[in-house]
Amino acid sequence: MWGAIEHLGRDGRTRGYLRDAWSPADLELRRWFGQEAARRGLDLREDRNGNLWAWWGDPSVRPGVVTGSHLDSVRQGGAFDGPLGVVSAFAALDLLRARGFRPARPLGIACFTDEEGARFGVPCVGSRLLTGILDPDRARALTDDEGDSLAEVLRAAGRDPGALGRDEETLRHVGVFVELHVEQGKDLIHRDAPVGVASAIWPHGRWRFDFHGQANHAGTTRLADRDDPMLPFARTVLHARQAAERGGVVATFGRTRVSPNNANAIPGLVSAWLDARGGDEEAVRALVAELTEFSGAEVTVESWTPVVDFDAVLRERVVAAAGGAPVLPTGAGHDAGILASAGVPSAMVFVRNPTGISHSPDEHAETADCHAGVTVLAAVLEDLCAS
Ligand code: GLV
Ligand code: MN
Ligand code: MN
Numbered sequence: 001m002w003g004a005i006e007h008l009g010r011d012g013r014t015r016g017y018l019r020d021a022w023s024p025a026d027l028e029l030r031r032w033f034g035q036e037a038a039r040r041g042l043d044l045r046e047d048r049n050g051n052l053w054a055w056w057g058d059p060s061v062r063p064g065v066v067t068g069s070h071l072d073s074v075r076q077g078g079a080f081d082g083p084l085g086v087v088s089a090f091a092a093l094d095l096l097r098a099r100g101f102r103p104a105r106p107l108g109i110a111c112f113t114d115e116e117g118a119r120f121g122v123p124c125v126g127s128r129l130l131t132g133i134l135d136p137d138r139a140r141a142l143t144d145d146e147g148d149s150l151a152e153v154l155r156a157a158g159r160d161p162g163a164l165g166r167d168e169e170t171l172r173h174v175g176v177f178v179e180l181h182v183e184q185g186k187d188l189i190h191r192d193a194p195v196g197v198a199s200a201i202w203p204h205g206r207w208r209f210d211f212h213g214q215a216n217h218a219g220t221t222r223l224a225d226r227d228d229p230m231l232p233f234a235r236t237v238l239h240a241r242q243a244a245e246r247g248g249v250v251a252t253f254g255r256t257r258v259s260p261n262n263a264n265a266i267p268g269l270v271s272a273w274l275d276a277r278g279g280d281e282e283a284v285r286a287l288v289a290e291l292t293e294f295s296g297a298e299v300t301v302e303s304w305t306p307v308v309d310f311d312a313v314l315r316e317r318v319v320a321a322a323g324g325a326p327v328l329p330t331g332a333g334h335d336a337g338i339l340a341s342a343g344v345p346s347a348m349v350f351v352r353n354p355t356g357i358s359h360s361p362d363e364h365a366e367t368a369d370c371h372a373g374v375t376v377l378a379a380v381l382e383d384l385c386a387s
């Protein structure tokens with residue numbers, strides 16, 4: 001399976017992945033998902049929001065046990081964030097079938113659309129729409145860097161943007177969701193364990209800071225006459241770091257848009273995206289309030305995800321099926337968190353990442369650890385599908 005997808009959307013220069021939602025690479029990956037489902041005789045469905053579901057058994061008879069993840073990437077992302085969960089889902093199903101296991105409940109493999117929000121800014125668009133957490137009107141109006149709206153992009157991909165929105169029928173099919181994911185930190189290295197289980201997802205969000213100024217000539221405008229928005233932006237970046245250290249949270253400006261973006265012009269507008277997260281929601285909110293005040297920028301919230309505490313009973317079952325794997329919280333967002341916050345019992349299995357690096361071409365997982373992940377996932381699915 002890795003051999004079939006490793007070249008899709010890969011930048012030959014950096015080896016990083018460019019798998020924006022609904023891009024040609026993403027469409028190829030979705031086709032690949034359909035082929036893998038067909039090869040196994042699974043029933044493939046695409047829901048109203050573009051999420052893919054491959055079913056072994058009929059979930060309209062009885063809600064199923066679902067596993068899977070996403071196939072889109074951040075820009076210049078790694079190979080494992082998302083695809084490891086999808087590949088492992090198919091591999092775990094193969095393992096169960098090879099053992100002659102017959103599930104008592106339908107077993108589904110999901111591929112959520114636009115988990116990263118790399119193109120339209122809002123993460124987990126597919127699961128947020130499915131659960132009704134994201135308003136379909138807002139989703140349709142989201143635009144990418146080319147100014148194309150999600151509605152236009154969906155129409156060009158042959159989908160009906162008018163169909164977006166909470167999908168009761170699809171939700172009824174999902175009795176429980178387990179997402180396997182590459183770890184995006186170093187906890188499992190420190191614990192010397194190939195596999196872990198998630199306890200919680202930190203509250204997190206994205207805010208756009210627009211710093212307005214006056215575009216002007218870089219050579220002829222005296223310093224005293226400038227209204228340069230790069231200066232408050234630079235001060236805000238430094239202040240964010242100090243405030244994060246003080247508040248015990250993390251804060252990142254990882255994306256900027258400078259207008260007009262000329263080396264020889266003072267910018268007229270600097271837009272910068274703050275990503276802020278932490279174990280304590282109040283501390284995250286306090287940091288954003290402090291930066292809003294300090295920056296003098298016009299601040300727009302683009303997404304907010306409250307803390308997710310995964311279902312404790314399900315988590316203990318997953319830990320037991322995993323042979324007592326360590327339990328850890330994460331600062332990364334996932335579709336499993338969105339489903340959990342909408343009331344779907346959900347759990348996550350993490351596979352060790354030898355450097356902890358993620359959202360980078362350097363993201364990695366050793367094959368032996370990936371196999372351990374598949375073994376654990378198969379045991380979890382076997383347990384959940386047994387009756
Ligand atoms: C998703 O990977 C995130 O940004 O947390
Ligand atoms: Mn990611
Ligand atoms: Mn992911």
